[in-house]
Amino acid sequence: MPSEGVDETFFHQIGGHATFRRLVDTFYRGVADDPVLKPMYPEDDLGPAAERLTMFLEQYWGGPGTYSELRGHPRLRMRHTPFKVNPDARDRWLKHMRDAVDELGLPPLQEETLWAYLERAAFAMVNTFEE
Template sequence: MSSTTFYEEIGGAETFRKLVHEFYLRVADDPVLRSLYPEEDLGPAEDRMRMFLEQYWGGPTTYSDQRGHPRLRMRHNPFQVDRAAHDAWLTHMLSALDTIDARTLDDAHRAAMVDYFTRAAAMMVNTPEDV
């Protein structure tokens, strides 16, 4: 019996490439988020996020092969992630998710991704409101 992964069920690399690219198009023009990316070119960050998401959802393990364990909170700790950054990140990610065709991303798969992105965004907040 052959089983498919979430990654395969929603179109694999092509879907994740589109999702992450759409997200970073929005980040590039966002004054809150853009300041969190020290690199002039967002390409390396886009590649890292794409590889991470592909791996998380059952695709290739390229992220861990190249960078080790994801350790998301540790990797984001040097940056001030406040509620405004959380809100902007989640808004842009959900907007990017909306660009994926419903034939590729059905309601159940979309709901799983929305749930994950909502939890992940909340987990990254590391700066209190009053700072």
């Protein structure tokens, strides 16, 4: 019989839905006051965007497949094409996400795993170098 937790996904290891909800809620509190990022969100209320990001991250890390059930394949680069994601926007996104990750207080290995993914994803979304 496997050891306790060996078959657990990263989603479960870090606390499941509650942890991802805290991460995303903290992140969007920063975005709400960001003059560069806030205009990129089509809804005045960031709630729908927060819900989409929560579902995406949960699915990516081994949680429920709700994101794909509701929205299809993530196609992150395609979904971000309408927005000018330049290095400034990327760095602002990373700053707010860094604050959110830090607030979780995860063990070092889990924090590094999560952060490495978020950082790679942010760099991959850059689609222009224009200001």
